[in-house]
Amino acid sequence: MSESLVEAALQPGADVSTTDDAPDFCRSCALASVCAMVGYGKPELSPLHGLMEHLGPYRPGETVFRQGDSFDAVFAVRSGLVKTRQLDSQGREHVLGFFLPGEVIGLDAIYPNRFPCDAVALDDSQFCRFPFPAMSALATHQPAVQRHLFRLISRQLGMAWVMVGDHSADERLAAFLVNLGERYAARGFPETHFRLCMSRSDIANYLSLAAETVSRTLTRFRAQSLIEIRGHVLHLCDTPRLRELGRKLLAA
């Protein structure tokens, strides 16, 4: 799972609202403070203007980077949804995580300098690309940037969400939904009302469940008034009970 990035708050007085057409996005982005620190949006103030570039939109199914590509940048999701995945020697897919707007992909590639997974857009998605050499150069001059990057990386390590344990489908799915809600909330979106845009086979793959089990479990949650769901639109009706159900995984 990706980082939950509570340290997204802007530096006092920093002005990133002019950086692009989505100031709300920047306000909640995991890399917002990095942008703020380099004075992004005030190019005359910053020798490092041009550090970041906008990419996309990528269409659903398009790849942002591939497993084995040499690592040269990290990416903040500006809009859309991304999954990371690995393909095993038989070509079977293993979904590693989903990344929401404001979250950062590619941090796990710093060592060994190659991307360990593919990143695939699941929805129309846009990115801010931060070239890593420039970023690490920046980090050596700006201790605050360095601290921030270290926090993001260690956060992601700590979030390694072990799905191989002996957990029931109810526990896995409840934890998954509650975690998504928390991450949307951290980005300034509603916590209990969001689009579950990933496909059920990706959800199933990620949670190590059969696709039918994902649907059956959601149907049961709906019957128990834990959720409402219509197409991909999800409403968490009873987050406390869902959190209790997913307790073991959420605590991990």
Added chain:
Amino acid sequence: MSHAIEIPEFDPALIARYDVAGPRYTSYPTAPHFRADFDERALRAAIRASNEEPIPRPLSLYVHVPFCVSPCFYCGCNRIITRDVGKADRYLERLYREIELVAKLFDRDRQVTQLHFGGGTPNFLDLARMQELMDVLARHFSFGNGHGREFGIEIDPRFADAGYIRGLGELGFNRISVGIQDFDPAVQQAVNRIQSVAQTREVLESARASGFRSASVDLIYGLPRQTVEGFERTLDEVAALAPDRVAVYAYAHLPEMFKAQRQIKAGELPDPATRLALIGRALARLGEAGYAYVGMDHFARADDELVAAQRAGTLQRNFQGYSTHGECDIVGLGVSAIGRIGDSYSQSARDLTGYYAALDNGRLPVARGLSLDADDLVRREAIGQLMCHGELDMPAFGEQHQLVFAEYFAAELGRLRALAGDGLVTLDEHRIRVTPRGRLLLRIVAMCFDAYLGRASSPARFSRAI
């Protein structure tokens, strides 16, 4: 909650004033707006996306049997007149190929909860062929254990006896829809459909005895030589037959579009005043007999599940009219069949040549369709709510679709205000309500939300509102 259960008010002058051509909104956008660039690839993508919903919808299968033994002159359906059962076998061969191709695109946990055979004349197929067709369907789709499933078939009673209906019951059918149109011999002769009350009764009684849960009959008003007296006798016969549902369709005389209708003498058609009197009598007589008016062409017994669904606010529009299974994806099978999968509509080739050519080359026979955009989806929902429940809660609708209703639909509300002036709807800040006066003019109300009407390039041709 639905207020649509109110009895419609029949005002001939008002209805005559609004007697304009309009769609029946069994789909939105309506079929004339389907596009040829919706191809096999688009259909496969729509099916794939439907499999990937968190809880994929159950399936409703529509199977089209295009053959009829003899032509009814009023018919505007896609059908082929023949007595040659060999034609049916060549058709079934391709239909089985289509079933095999299409079924494997759907995930196996998607159960078929509804099945409908339409035509043409589905009972053109004898029991042995029916058995085979049902076996093929059951082999390729997931039919489940049968609990709560709804398997319906349209029957022409002139070509079905009690034994046949019993056989269908054994195959799992539990709903029957029987064409009557009119029992008046003069009308039957004029439309080339001679069908006795006794034949009709045999089929309906046999269906009941064979465990069918529901029977419906179709009538048509506006047919040649139809008189108020004759139609009243038909309505009395229908009340005595006591079907669960009755549909009363308006005959649309479009001989330039439907070749069979050229056999009908325009001079024998009832005049507008008689047409109004006919539908007026149908409303009155069916009401007396205990039928509730569901909307559009449809009546149902007060204890029928359609009426219950309307009360509960769960009724949906579909290609057969109204349905309690609106949550399904509809898979159209057979020539000219229309499907509704996820946010798409698709229709198969309308001629056997095109249908056979596609399947003989291993391709899905889709000829046209549409991927609905966000605006289409919002309008489909609004039209559906008005058609099914006769009212729309604007703030709730706006919240659900993340729009400000009064802004998004400013022009539409303007059009509705004009209808409100005639008493068809009432409007306040929260609610659009169709009044009892407006209930017979539902499609006029729905047309206010149709973004495809009035466009210069509009290819659509529709029958009259009443």
